[in-house]
Amino acid sequence: MSILILLIVAVVIIFMVTDIRLSLISRPAFAFFKRVLPPLSQTEREAMEAGDIWWDGELFKGDPDWHKLHAYAKPSLSEKEQSFLDNQVQTLCAMLDDYKIVHQDKDLSPEVWQYLKDEGFFALIIPESYGGRDFSAIANSTIVSTIATKSLTAAVTVMVPNSLGPGELLMHYGTEEQKERWLPSLAKGKDVPCFALTGPEAGSDAGSIPDTGVVCEGLYNGETVLGLRLNWSKRYITLAPVASVLGLAFKMSDPDGLLGDKVDIGITCALIPTSHPGVQIGERHYPMAMAFMNGTTYGEDVFIPLDWIIGGPEYAGRGWRMLVECLSAGRGISLPALASATGHLSARMTGAYAYVRKQFGLSIGKFEGVQESLARIGGHTYALEAMRLMTASAIDMKLSPSVVTAIAKYHMTEMSRVVVNDAFDIHAGKAIQLGHHNYLAHGYMGVPISITVEGANILTRNLMIFGQGATRCHPYVLKEMEAAAMADAEEGLKQFDDLLVKHILFAGTNATMTLFHGLTAARFNSAPVSGPTAKYYKQLGRMSRALAISTDLAMLLLGGELKRKEMISARLGDVLSHLYIASTVLKRYEDQGRQQSDLPFVEYSIDHSLYQIGQAFYGLCSNFPNKLIGYALKRLIFPFGNSYRQPSDESAQQICQHMIKPGVMRNRLTHLCFIDDNAGTGVMEQAFQAMYRCEGLFAKLNKAQHKGELPSKVSIIELIEKAKFIKLINEDEAEAMLAANELRLQAINVDNFAPGELEGRTVKSSKAA
Incomplete structure (x- = not known):
């Protein structure tokens, strides 16, 4: 006991007496800490310092304040945001034929492009004072999610101008002159923006971009001014093929000391009209299963004035910090919105399909093997929506939680991959045949895009x-x-x-x-x-x-x-x-x-x-x-x-019980899913509702089969006719059951194409079969 007391006293003395503590503990620890401190590059340091600490800080400290979590504002939409969802977004979705967009036109229709511009879809985050919608992050996210349940191409086209791009950067860092010059035209759709960061040699390691901007004097509007001589080669740039204004990231240097004694100034961002001499909008890319505009841009010895730097000359070299802080929009709003949309669509349609599709006389949703996958879809969809709401609400709190948005980006895109894979497994053959009635294929093929962009998931x-x-x-x-x-x-x-x-x-x-x-x-x-x-x-x-x-x-x-x-x-x-x-x-x-x-x-x-x-x-x-x-x-x-x-x-x-029957829970779980009465989602929903209304009648017929009152090895149509003949059901009930079965057949069928139609040699006559 005495030894223990002595040890305790010794520890207390060591820690309580400053000089002893400094000599025995702090000074050696200080030297060790300096020795093992991981070296940080400038870009790593800026990334480390960018953004805000939020709920992630609570989780790291070992004792989360759950009351603080509950006190965060509940995400909600304003009256004008809800009206936009109920009107403009619904109108847009009704205009979209995703099969035609992806496989025939390889582009949105001119009418859709014009509608997007006229109704301010490219100006969701721009303040009203500049002609924008000035919507919240929650509204931005919800709009993109809803559109994505109908067309990923349209969703990506809408989300990019409202996430990392010229509009976002201008609002945070632009000079008043730059805002007045660009934001109104961006808001009205007169200008279409893109932002060029990624190049052939710089993907996830954006700090290694080889594109350069050298400070020099040059001619602009007939006058000699101080500016930048730019050289760049960029790829994977969304909206580049149709952009009229180019945001550009490059490494800026001042070898002649025209601005001061610093040669390597650092990554800088500038805004350049694509009509400016020397700017080249190059070849278009074709992202798998999506027809959104994506392509290349080049520039060789392009001279621009210094005041085209976003934020003006004083923001030279601050581009990487600007980009990292603004990445929260892409990681915290846009990509989580796409992932959540995958969940909403997969959950609603797969639950319906599992009910209307029958094997061995039972809905396949009754088989435990199917239930395992269906439950995973439902459970992940609930979590996806929870993450979407909470992460976007942080951005509405004027925060830029870089760690949280990275978590959302990685895990939500990976979870959406699991969800759509399970949806494919349950739909089986119906999921792999392309056509107007296939509501899963484009989402399935689009998942790798979300996983790749805004920082590869592995990184x-x-x-x-x-x-x-x-x-x-x-x-x-x-x-x-x-x-x-x-x-x-x-x-x-x-x-x-x-x-x-x-x-x-x-x-x-x-x-x-x-x-x-x-x-x-x-x-x-x-x-x-x-x-x-x-x-x-x-x-x-x-x-x-x-x-x-x-x-x-x-x-x-x-x-x-x-x-x-x-x-x-x-x-x-x-x-x-x-x-x-x-x-x-x-x-x-x-x-x-x-x-x-x-x-x-x-x-x-x-x-x-x-x-x-x-x-x-x-x-x-x-x-x-x-x-x-x-x-x-x-x-x-x-x-x-x-x-x-x-x-x-x-x-x-x-979970499966909620997913394979109509009800409040199913609606809340999948409330963002757009149902198109003229496409596969509408047919599936109609069949599901009709079959469920007749559930008691079909159960009556199954019971009669078990009793031997009706034959067991006959088609549903013949079974209904025999049941009517023995007066087990009346005429109205038989008609309702036949109509429901007809819808069921339409829902489980896939698109057929006449010989030569896909090759363009015959008149189109596709039909579901």
Whole structure:
């Protein structure tokens, strides 16, 4: 006992006496920290510093404030935004024939292009004072999602001018003169914008762009002015083939010192009319299964005045910071909107198809194999919409949460891939035959585009989510890095010492609480609510603690090497991501009034996320470079082993019950899905509703078959006729059943084309069969 007391006294003295602590702990730790500090390039540093910390910061600190989550404003649309959705968006969707757009015209029709311009679809984010719609991020996202359920080509065409592009950059950084010059014409559709960043040698590593802008003097409007001599080659630029104004990113340099003594100024953004001498809009690309305008642009020795730099000359070299901060629109609004649309469409149509399609006399939605996939569609769709709403609402709070939007971009596009794959599996042959009645194929083929753009998903998962999140969101690491980098070493050590004491206390608390929650299965953890979701708050809080201590250990033991341990970083990023996904699901459940019908979807989604978190931690611990530390960390987090399991069969079956019958829950789950009465979605919806209205009648006939009153091996039409003959059903009931069956056949059939029609040798006469 005396030895223990002496040890405690020694520890207290070491930590409480500043000089002793500095000598024995802080100074050696300071030197170690400076040695293992990962080197950051200028572009990495700017990316690290850009954006805001939001709910991700709460998840990293180990003790999330769930009341803060509940206090975030509930996403909603204004009256004018709802009116636009109910009118202009519905009108636009009715104008779109996606099969014709993609396979015949390879473009939107002239009427659609004009409607988009006239009705302000390209001006959703532009302020009303410049002639724009001035809509919220939620409205922007909802509009794009709704359009995407009808046509991805149209959705991408609308979303690009309203995300990363000249309009976004001008509003945040443009001079008043630039805003007055461009925003009104962009709002009215007189100018169509594109933004050129990606090139043949610069994709996800945008900081390596070879395009240049050299400061020099040149002629402009007959006068010699100071400007830039530009050379560029860009590809994959959406709207480039039809753009009248080009946003351009390039590396700016001043070798002759015309602006000062700095030669390499850095990445800069400028705005250039495509009609300007030397600007070339080159060849068009053809993204798979979509006909949106995408192509190349080139320029050789193109001279522009300095004041064409977005924000003016004082923003020279600040382009990368501008781009990273504005990427939130693409990652937080546009791509999540497309992913959520995939969920809405797949859930509504696949649920209907699973009901009307029959095998062995039963709807295929009654078979457990189909139910497993159908439930995954429903559970993921609920989570996709939850993420879409919460992430877009952060942007409406005037935040730019770079880590959160990276999580949304990666996981939502990957989840949409799972959803549409499951939809294909259930639809089987119907999904693979192209035609006007195929509502899944273009979405299926379009998923790789979302996964590729705005930062490839592999990069996003392995480097960005945790790499940026661990440093930005951790309560102390970024501040410790700043202290270590201070020119005044003694002042840096003083600040570092103060931070280190707090960091040690933080880590010790998290380690202790992680073990305690593991031993008690988090039963004593706090939750902001009672009822069926309380357990999830407790488990997520437990995993937040585990993430905090795992992050500290990984950064302490691996240091700068962690930057290259991408698989380790990715697993820690997966933990953070699924903590965020589960948080959005709980937030949606609360915002929508804790609907009882939502519970199976909530349970499915969060059980899935907890399972993924458990797998990520096991993968981290099993592959940790120091095997002893990895084993100890596993036992710290899961003293009795990982108890998280995949969603239960019961939850899956409850989800399927909601998806294969009309009702409020099905409508809320898929409320963004546009139903076109003249296309496949309309036919499927009509068949589903008609068959469901006759469910009791078909059940009566099935019962009669089991009793031997009606034959079992006959067609549905013959069965109905025989039932009418024995007066089991009356004339009106028979007519309703026959009409429902006719719609059912139309719904499950696929498009046929006359011989030579697809080759253009015969008159078109496609029909569903």
